[in-house]
Amino acid sequence: MTRRAAITGIGVVLPETQTVAELWSRQMSGVSPIRPLSDRLRGSVVDEGGVSAAIAPRLSRKLDSFTRYALVAVQRAIDHAGLDMERLDRERCGVFVGNCFGGWRFTEAELRHLHREGPRAVSPFQATSWFPAAPQGQITISHGVKGFSKTFMADRASSLLSVAAAARMIEQGKLDAAIAGGVESTNTDFIRTAIEKLADEGDPSSPEGGFTVSEGAVFLILEEVESAARRGATVYAVIGGFAMSNAPCEADRYGADPEPMIRAMRRALGNRRPTIVMPDACGLGGPDRAEDRALSEVCGGSSLAIPKQKYGHSFGAEGAVDIAYASLMLERQQKLPAPARTEAALSTPGQAVAQAQRTRIDSILINARAAGGAASSLLLTARSL
Amino acid sequence: MEDKETLLEVVNRTIVNYLSEEGADDSIALTQESDLEREFGIDSTEMICIALDIEKELGVSLKGVKFSKIKTPNDLVNAVFSCRSGTAPA
Numbered sequence: 001m002t003r004r005a006a007i008t009g010i011g012v013v014l015p016e017t018q019t020v021a022e023l024w025s026r027q028m029s030g031v032s033p034i035r036p037l038s039d040r041l042r043g044s045v046v047d048e049g050g051v052s053a054a055i056a057p058r059l060s061r062k063l064d065s066f067t068r069y070a071l072v073a074v075q076r077a078i079d080h081a082g083l084d085m086e087r088l089d090r091e092r093c094g095v096f097v098g099n100c101f102g103g104w105r106f107t108e109a110e111l112r113h114l115h116r117e118g119p120r121a122v123s124p125f126q127a128t129s130w131f132p133a134a135p136q137g138q139i140t141i142s143h144g145v146k147g148f149s150k151t152f153m154a155d156r157a158s159s160l161l162s163v164a165a166a167a168r169m170i171e172q173g174k175l176d177a178a179i180a181g182g183v184e185s186t187n188t189d190f191i192r193t194a195i196e197k198l199a200d201e202g203d204p205s206s207p208e209g210g211f212t213v214s215e216g217a218v219f220l221i222l223e224e225v226e227s228a229a230r231r232g233a234t235v236y237a238v239i240g241g242f243a244m245s246n247a248p249c250e251a252d253r254y255g256a257d258p259e260p261m262i263r264a265m266r267r268a269l270g271n272r273r274p275t276i277v278m279p280d281a282c283g284l285g286g287p288d289r290a291e292d293r294a295l296s297e298v299c300g301g302s303s304l305a306i307p308k309q310k311y312g313h314s315f316g317a318e319g320a321v322d323i324a325y326a327s328l329m330l331e332r333q334q335k336l337p338a339p340a341r342t343e344a345a346l347s348t349p350g351q352a353v354a355q356a357q358r359t360r361i362d363s364i365l366i367n368a369r370a371a372g373g374a375a376s377s378l379l380l381t382a383r384s385l
Numbered sequence: 386m387e388d389k390e391t392l393l394e395v396v397n398r399t400i401v402n403y404l405s406e407e408g409a410d411d412s413i414a415l416t417q418e419s420d421l422e423r424e425f426g427i428d429s430t431e432m433i434c435i436a437l438d439i440e441k442e443l444g445v446s447l448k449g450v451k452f453s454k455i456k457t458p459n460d461l462v463n464a465v466f467s468c469r470s471g472t473a474p475a
Contacts, residue, residue, distance in 0.1 A: 058404070062430075120440075124433040 005167035005178075006383065007327045008233040009081025009221035011073040013051055014321070015044035015214060015311055020080060024328055027336045028355055032310045034212055040196045043213035043312040045187040062125040063138065064103025066185035066217070070135035071142060073217035074179055078143075081221035081233060083177070085143050094147035094175050095139045096166040098158030098182030099132040099316035104190050106130060132316075135183055135217075147175050153316075155370035156280070157244070158182050159218070160319035160378045164242035166222050171239075176227060181219030181320035198252065198371070199284075211283040212312030218320035220327070225383070236327035240363060240379035243267030249373040256286035260375035261294035265365060268377035269298070274365040276335060277302045278322045281309070282369060291367065299365065305329070305336045319368045323380065326364040330382045335359050392443075392462045393417055399438045400458060403431070417459040429453070435461075445469055 010020050015033040017023050033044035046069060052060060054072045078085060106129040113121040128134060133151040140149055148169060152161040159182025166178035186195065192213075199211035228235055245263040249255045277299050279291055295302075307325045308314070314321060329335060334356040363381045370376075401413050404425060421427040427435070432455060436447050443465065450464045
C-alpha cells in the first residue's frame with residue numbers, strides 16, 4: 001500500500017500572530033504588522049513577551065530567540081494536532097527544521113562581551129545557542145524524539161525542503177510521524193544589514209512593496225495518513241509532491257532565469273494542474289518577472305494566493321508559513337483573498353479584498369527560491385484525492 | 386585566603402543563584418555533598434557558567450580544573466582551594 005504523509009497540526013509564532021485562528025483572520029484584516037525597520041527595509045517582528053513566558057527561565061537564557069520561537073511553535077502544533085507524545089513511538093518520529101541564519105541575537109551580545117571584556121566574558125552557551133541545528137536539538141530533547149532528524153539551510157526554500165524531507169521519510173516507512181517546519185530570527189543588526197544589501201540589489205522597488213522581511217516559527221505535525229485517520233486526527237492536507245532545480249547565478253542574488261522554476265513546478269505537479277499557486281513573489285523585479293513567465297507557462301489559469309505578503313519574508317520559516325495557509329485553505333475549502341494587483345506585479349503587496357471564498361480546492365502548489373539560483377516547489381492536495 | 390567554610394558559602398550561594406528563577410530561593414536544598422548533575426540537572430555547560438561566576442566573585446582563576454570530575458559543591462570548594470594555594474588543580 002502506498003503511504004502518504006498528512007498534515008494534522010499547525011503551530012505558529014509570527015508577528016502579531018500566536019494562534020491558527022489569528023493566522024487565518026490576519027488575511028481578512030486590513031491591518032499588517034509590516035512597518036519601517038530601517039531607512040532601507042520594511043518588515044515585521046515577533047513580540048518576545050508571549051514567547052518568553054512559555055519557556056522556563058533557566059532554559060530560556062541558554063537559547064537564542066529563534067530556538068525559543070521554535071519550541072513554542074512546536075508545542076502549539078502538537079497541541080493543535082491533539083498528538084499524545086507519550087503514546088507515540090518516538091523512535092519513529094523525527095524533527096525536520098528549516099533555518100537560514102542561525103542565532104544572531106545571542107551572538108551579537110556575546111561578540112560585544114568578547115571585544116569589550118575578553119574571551120572569558122563570552123557565555124558558555126554561545127556555541128549551542130547559535131548553530132542553525134539548535135532548534136532541532138532542543139525540540140528532540142524537550143519531546144524525547146529519537147527518530148531521524150535534520151536541519152535544512154536553503155535560504156527561503158529551507159522549510160519547503162524540511163517538510164518535503166519529513167514527508168518522504170513517512171512515505172518510505174522510515175518514520176510514522178514528524179515535526180517539521182521552519183524558524184528564523186531576523187530582528188538583529190547583523191541580519192538586517194545583510195538583508196538590506198539583498199533588498200537593494202536588482203531593480204528599485206516601490207516604497208510600499210519590494211523586499212520585506214519577517215521572522216518567527218511555523219511547525220506542522222506530519223503523520224502517515226491512514227494512522228492519522230484511525231486516531232481521529234484532522235487531516236488538513238496531504239503532501240502530493242516536491243521538486244527542486246537549479247540554474248546557478250551569483251551566490252547573493254535570486255535568479256532571473258525562469259527555467260529552474262518551470263522544471264521544479266512541472267516535476268512537483270506531475271500531470272496535475274493546481275487549483276491555487278502560492279508564488280515565491282520575492283519582491284525584486286527581475287526574479288519576479290522570471291516567476292511570472294514560469295507561472296504563465298506551467299500554471300496559466302490557476303488562482304494566486306500570497307498570504308505571506310502580510311508579514312514579509314521569514315526566510316527559514318517562509319515555506320512553512322505558506323504550507324500552513326495552504327493546509328487551512330484545503331481543509332476549509334476556502335480560498336484566501338487574492339492579491340488585488342495583476343499577476344505581473346508579484347513585487348507589490350495587494351490589499352485584502354473581501355472574505356475567504358468557499359470553493360472547491362483540489363491542490364495547492366507552493367514555490368520558494370534560494371539565492372544562488374535554486375527553485376523548489378511543493379504540492380499539497382486535499383485528503384480526498 | 387578564605388577558609389573552606391567561607392568558600393563553601395560562596396559556592397553554595399553561586400549555585401543557588403544560578404538555579405533560582407528570581408533571586409535567592411530557600412527551597413533549593415543544597416548540601417556540600419549534593420550531586421549537582423543528578424539532583425539538580427546541572428550539565429557540563431552550566432557547570433562552566435557557575436565556575437565563571439565563582440571566578441568573578443573570588444577573583445580566582447580555575448583554569449586547568451578538570452570539571453568532569455566536579456560532582457558536588459565540596460569538589461568545587463576543593464578545586465578553588467587548590468587553585469588559590471597554587472597546588473595542582475583537582
